[in-house]
Amino acid sequence: MLTLAKLTEALLPLAYCVAVAMYGMAFLRRDERAQRWGRPAALAALAVHSLLIFALTMYHGHCLVYTPFELMTMLSYTITLTYVVVELATGERGTGVFFLGLALIFQTVSAMFSTGVDSSSPNPILLDNNVALHIAAGLFGYTGFAMSAVYGALYLLLYHEIKSNRFGALYNRLPSLGLLQTMGELSALIGLVFLSVAIVIALVALPDILPTFSYSDPKLIAELAIWTLYSGTLLARYAMRLDGRKVMILSLIGFVGSVLSLTVINALLSGFHKFS
Structure with missing residues (x-):
């Protein structure tokens, strides 16, 4: 497993670079070859990343949630997987360069600084499958919300351009307002599903695992x-036919609110929700 982990860790930055290059050329130059090969490159990067996570999990014997650098590679993976799902569902490839570029940054930082970090003796509580699943599901959930916020920001930028009768680079290169709205809603839905899993695990399983759970x-x-x-x-959105602009604004408000609330809680009440 160590050999597989080292091999995939070496190949992964290259795979992401190729994918980002394909999506970048497709976005900036409308290169047909890049448009054709972008999705296969993203799927290849996702496959290599899946193998890396599998190999590291088997080698260390725990879910990759113990160190900041393990969390970074998991964050990179959740961004890529969520983006690929959204692209496959909508058929739109115009935003791949943003999300895969972000995934490349997180994975590069993880690979550069994780060498020498001892992950062989994690907190015993993290070895519990329910705890690991709770953390991983929460990570997927907030990744979905973050991506929804990005789509919301792009939607509002494009909306402002159209209302101002400015049909420049954003108008020519970004997906339509309708597609951005669909991609934002799908990302939020993915985030909601995974956050639901994390909450259910917290309510049902964690009280028996964490002595300090409340x-x-x-x-x-x-x-x-x-x-x-x-x-x-x-x-x-679906029951009251809320218009797309309001949905995207609420998505942005939700993400900013979630970041601020969790930041304040971590800063003022750091003793809560610790796995100790």
Whole structure:
């Protein structure tokens, strides 16, 4: 497994570079060959990354959530996987350079600084499958919300360009408003599904695992509030026919609010929700 881990870790930056180059040329130059090969390159990078995570998990014997650099490679992976799902569902490839470029940055930092970090003796609680699944699902959830916020920002930028009768680079290169809205909603839905899994695990399994677990944990309350906001937004979108601009604004507000709330809770109440 160590050999497979080293091989895939060496190949992964190259795979991401190729994918980012393909999507970049497709976005900037409308290169037909790059447009054709972008998706296979992204799928290849995703496959190599999947092998890396599998090899490292088997080698270390725990889910990759123990060190910041393990979390970075997981974050890179969740961005890539979520983007690929959104692209396959919508058929739109115009935003790949942004998300795969971000995944490349996280994976590069992880590979550069993880050497020599001892991951062989993690906190015993992290060896519990429910704890690892809770963390991984939460990571997928917030990745989906972050991507939804990016799509929301792109939507509002393009909306402003169109309303101002400025049909420049953004108008020519970004997907249509309708597609950006669909991609943002799909990303939010993916995030909501995974956050739901994380919350269910927290409510059902963690009380028996963590001695200090409390249902009044501020982080759990914040997660429930974030879940309520996103589920309410998506429900309003389809039940009340909320227009796309308002949906994208709510998506941005939800993500900013989630980041601020969790940041404040971590800063002021760092003793909560610790796996110790």
